[in-house]
Amino acid sequence: MSVEGMIQEMGKNAKAAARSLRNEGREKKDAALNLMCRKLMENEGHIREENARDVSAAQDRGLSAAMVDRLTLDRKTIYSMADALKEVAALPDPVGEVTGMWKRPNGLMVGRVRIPLGVVGFIYESRPNVTVDAASLCLKSGNAVILKGGSEAIHSNLALAEILAESLEESGLPKTAVQVVPTTDRDAVKILLGMEDDVDIIIPRGGEGLIRFVAENSRIPVLKHYKGVCHIYVDEFADLEMAYEVCFNAKVQRPGVCNAMETLLVHDAIAGDFLPSMAKRLETAGVDIRGCARTLSLLSDAKPADESDWYTEFLDLILAIRVVSSMDEALDHIDKYGSNHTEAIISRDYRRTQRFLAEVDSSVVLANASTRFNDGNQLGLGAEIGINTSKLHAYGPMGLEELTTTKFVVYGDGQIRT
Amino acid sequence: MSVEGMIQEMGKNAKAAARSLRNEGREKKDAALNLMCRKLMENEGHIREENARDVSAAQDRGLSAAMVDRLTLDRKTIYSMADALKEVAALPDPVGEVTGMWKRPNGLMVGRVRIPLGVVGFIYESRPNVTVDAASLCLKSGNAVILKGGSEAIHSNLALAEILAESLEESGLPKTAVQVVPTTDRDAVKILLGMEDDVDIIIPRGGEGLIRFVAENSRIPVLKHYKGVCHIYVDEFADLEMAYEVCFNAKVQRPGVCNAMETLLVHDAIAGDFLPSMAKRLETAGVDIRGCARTLSLLSDAKPADESDWYTEFLDLILAIRVVSSMDEALDHIDKYGSNHTEAIISRDYRRTQRFLAEVDSSVVLANASTRFNDGNQLGLGAEIGINTSKLHAYGPMGLEELTTTKFVVYGDGQIRT
Numbered sequence: 001m002s003v004e005g006m007i008q009e010m011g012k013n014a015k016a017a018a019r020s021l022r023n024e025g026r027e028k029k030d031a032a033l034n035l036m037c038r039k040l041m042e043n044e045g046h047i048r049e050e051n052a053r054d055v056s057a058a059q060d061r062g063l064s065a066a067m068v069d070r071l072t073l074d075r076k077t078i079y080s081m082a083d084a085l086k087e088v089a090a091l092p093d094p095v096g097e098v099t100g101m102w103k104r105p106n107g108l109m110v111g112r113v114r115i116p117l118g119v120v121g122f123i124y125e126s127r128p129n130v131t132v133d134a135a136s137l138c139l140k141s142g143n144a145v146i147l148k149g150g151s152e153a154i155h156s157n158l159a160l161a162e163i164l165a166e167s168l169e170e171s172g173l174p175k176t177a178v179q180v181v182p183t184t185d186r187d188a189v190k191i192l193l194g195m196e197d198d199v200d201i202i203i204p205r206g207g208e209g210l211i212r213f214v215a216e217n218s219r220i221p222v223l224k225h226y227k228g229v230c231h232i233y234v235d236e237f238a239d240l241e242m243a244y245e246v247c248f249n250a251k252v253q254r255p256g257v258c259n260a261m262e263t264l265l266v267h268d269a270i271a272g273d274f275l276p277s278m279a280k281r282l283e284t285a286g287v288d289i290r291g292c293a294r295t296l297s298l299l300s301d302a303k304p305a306d307e308s309d310w311y312t313e314f315l316d317l318i319l320a321i322r323v324v325s326s327m328d329e330a331l332d333h334i335d336k337y338g339s340n341h342t343e344a345i346i347s348r349d350y351r352r353t354q355r356f357l358a359e360v361d362s363s364v365v366l367a368n369a370s371t372r373f374n375d376g377n378q379l380g381l382g383a384e385i386g387i388n389t390s391k392l393h394a395y396g397p398m399g400l401e402e403l404t405t406t407k408f409v410v411y412g413d414g415q416i417r418t
Numbered sequence: 419m420s421v422e423g424m425i426q427e428m429g430k431n432a433k434a435a436a437r438s439l440r441n442e443g444r445e446k447k448d449a450a451l452n453l454m455c456r457k458l459m460e461n462e463g464h465i466r467e468e469n470a471r472d473v474s475a476a477q478d479r480g481l482s483a484a485m486v487d488r489l490t491l492d493r494k495t496i497y498s499m500a501d502a503l504k505e506v507a508a509l510p511d512p513v514g515e516v517t518g519m520w521k522r523p524n525g526l527m528v529g530r531v532r533i534p535l536g537v538v539g540f541i542y543e544s545r546p547n548v549t550v551d552a553a554s555l556c557l558k559s560g561n562a563v564i565l566k567g568g569s570e571a572i573h574s575n576l577a578l579a580e581i582l583a584e585s586l587e588e589s590g591l592p593k594t595a596v597q598v599v600p601t602t603d604r605d606a607v608k609i610l611l612g613m614e615d616d617v618d619i620i621i622p623r624g625g626e627g628l629i630r631f632v633a634e635n636s637r638i639p640v641l642k643h644y645k646g647v648c649h650i651y652v653d654e655f656a657d658l659e660m661a662y663e664v665c666f667n668a669k670v671q672r673p674g675v676c677n678a679m680e681t682l683l684v685h686d687a688i689a690g691d692f693l694p695s696m697a698k699r700l701e702t703a704g705v706d707i708r709g710c711a712r713t714l715s716l717l718s719d720a721k722p723a724d725e726s727d728w729y730t731e732f733l734d735l736i737l738a739i740r741v742v743s744s745m746d747e748a749l750d751h752i753d754k755y756g757s758n759h760t761e762a763i764i765s766r767d768y769r770r771t772q773r774f775l776a777e778v779d780s781s782v783v784l785a786n787a788s789t790r791f792n793d794g795n796q797l798g799l800g801a802e803i804g805i806n807t808s809k810l811h812a813y814g815p816m817g818l819e820e821l822t823t824t825k826f827v828v829y830g831d832g833q834i835r836t
Contacts, residue, residue, distance in 0.1 A: 022779065023776055104798055108791065110797050110798055117809045117810075118809060200808070201809070221639055221808060222639075242832040245832060245834055246833075249835060250834075253835055335437065357829075359441055361437075361825070363825055364826040364827075364828065365826070366827075367828065368831055369832070370830075370833065370834045372834070372835035373828060373835060378522070378835065379522070379526075379826060380520055392618075392619060392641075392811045393810045393811040393823075395533075396824075396825065396826050405810070405812075406814075407779070407780065407781055407782070407783060407814065408792075408815075409784075410783070410784040410787055411784075411786075412785055413786055414657070414660040414663060414786055416666075417667060417788050417796065
């Protein structure tokens with residue numbers, strides 16, 4: 001069969017699975033998730049064998065040690081995938097929730113009921129555990145999913161997919177509710193992105209290049225973020241001790257992720273007190289600083305920042321620093337250079353924190369806390385399938401509820417429109 | 419200036435207006451809406467003069483009498499636009515609502531706050547009153563809007579736009595919060611659809627051709643429905659008197675709209691009792707019937723339906739009728755041929771109505787009421803800017819709340835991630 005025919009058939013099968021899943025209660029879905037958990041652990045040996053094929057191919061192709069490391073599955077990573085399945089099974093089922101119901105003057109009872117989206121197309125270039133994570137969140141929320149992972153993880157992903165499909169079938173659910181695209185052919189993604197009759201939503205996860213490719217080629221709505229250029233604004237009235245801790249955490253704790261701080265904005269009134277000590281602390285962690293002219297006058301070791309640095313998601317131990325003469329200047333900077341991802345203010349001033357929280361338009365805005373909290377688990381959504389910085393459907397981290405929509409149900413007694 | 423330069427400048431101006439609107443309370447927005455209302459009435463003469471230019475051009479181009487009629491503004495239509503503005507001013511402001519707030523184990527207070535989407539691109543080929551309707555809903559919900567109407571209404575739309583912009587300015591709001599594209603150049607739409615940095619959402623309203631063009635060319639998320647192939651299923655246990663009334667209303671009361679019934683599904687057990695009288699009644703209104711074989715055996719005047727009829731939104735006094743031998747067959751028919759718009763069941767049976775409401779996947783599903791109720795006003799949303807049958811963001815009729823999204827705000831006290 002051609003790649004096109006194969007992907008189209010996967011789409012039809014996913015749609016059929018979604019139809020049967022959409023009215024399934026949580027019992028069977030949870031049973032399938034728990035069975036997946038057991039089977040992952042039971043099949044550890046087989047998974048590791050298949051994973052070893054990917055790892056050796058990656059080594060042959062000369063992938064970096066860090067990438068090979070991300071790709072490698074061992075007992076610990078497999079057991080932690082299995083644990084995550086159990087955790088998803090234990091989460092509440094968002095499907096069927098009545099989010100509101102009201103009576104119209106003509107007696108119609110109108111309600112909104114939460115339903116699955118249908119078929120999710122998930123395109124990623126991440127570690128193989130994302131295959132299991134994404135599949136479990138889609139299943140729990142009543143959606144079928146087509147997973148297109150990176151070519152470097154194809155054997156691992158197929159081995160995992162087989163276990164997931166088996167578990168679905170043994171739990172009385174359609175096994176095509178979770179499908180991994182079994183080819184590394186690059187056309188597969190383009191074909192998937194054109195199947196608007198069968199796929200309801202596309203979620204890409206990976207580098208900016210992948211996301212842009214998906215957004216530009218998709219006929220299906222895409223939930224995505226291109227990048228996270230996250231800011232912390234240290235206000236004139238900041239608790240400087242808190243600012244040191246929070247800024248250090250936001251930059252250093254895991255610099256390669258989208259919610260790490262990339263630009264630090266510091267009010268001029270405290271810049272002289274704050275920046276030298278902050279820089280010293282950041283330098284102990286190996287952070288490379290690129291500053292505005294005022295920053296350079298305070299930090300002799302810093303390099304000058306150029307215009308493009310303010311737009312850059314470094315994903316590394318690099319930090320851009322700008323001294324601002326007012327909070328307005330900080331807000332303007334965020335508005336111009338920000339990516340609507342995550343912004344934080346450090347301040348003891350009540351009105352300024354309230355103003356920052358109200359005026360900054362980003363998906364997550366924090367007062368006196370690290371940007372690293374933009375994460376579905378950390379914010380209390382129970383899980384996360386990704387972060388969306390377009391304002392449609394779900395702004396910010398997406399959990400189970402964000403994989404659903406609501407339909408209107410209307411109870412009448414013969415009402416007609418006049 | 420080139421068309422491209424002009425549209426891009428409108429985009430930048432809209433974005434700037436959106437930034438200042440997004441934190442505006444309801445006072446100024448409502449004042450602007452009420453001022454627009456007064457100014458529309460005061461400028462009736464000017465609006466009618468400009469409208470007359472469109473009407474005479476339409477007559478010269480040989481547009482149908484019905485289309486010229488839809489285009490024509492008289493005192494009544496202008497005053498009713500003005501009334502609608504006052505009604506929108508009186509609606510609650512969705513912006514700023516906290517839809518939820520909770521405390522995390524580490525003490526973070528996490529909340530979700532309703533915010534405007536930003537900039538709406540509204541592309542339509544409807545009557546000039548839609549210009550005012552759409553502008554008022556966008557403004558009330560804190561969004562800036564770029565309106566691209568049909569070329570046949572250009573002078574009317576520009577006259578209305580001028581009044582709206584004046585009212586904004588006199589109320590202390592940015593006048594570029596409402597802009598009408600001042601050209602009939604067809605490139606303008608394509609340019610608008612590519613401005614993903616400045617426009618957050620596209621809402622098209624018009625015929626299927628316009629909608630498909632927009633969906634195919636947009637880089638910006640589109641909220642839309644292609645068509646409404648709406649079904650009523652008259653169950654074996656229907657109250658036949660109610661079924662006559664509801665089906666007649668759904669087909670005949672306004673056949674040219676998206677929530678009119680296009681296909682009637684009738685359970686075989688009551689088809690012999692029900693269909694001849696129903697058909698007689700529909701024929702008094704001039705409805706042309708296209709039936710399945712079983713229907714034809716009961717209705718001698720009906721024409722045979724072909725496969726394509728089941729997919730067709732007739733938007734006319736035409737009705738496709740199929741007799742089904744079970745409710746499952748009705749559900750399968752809806753699943754195959756439906757457009758996820760509006761479906762209704764007529765039945766006295768409790769379990770069957772509950773099952774229909776649960777299993778049918780459409781944006782509005784009704785028991786014992788006319789499909790014509792799929793409308794934001796009728797369902798109690800207060801207003802409607804359109805109906806969306808893709809599952810993203812808002813499924814079904816979209817009111818003010820559907821022109822907003824939520825962001826996360828987080829109150830911390832120095833929390834860092836470990």
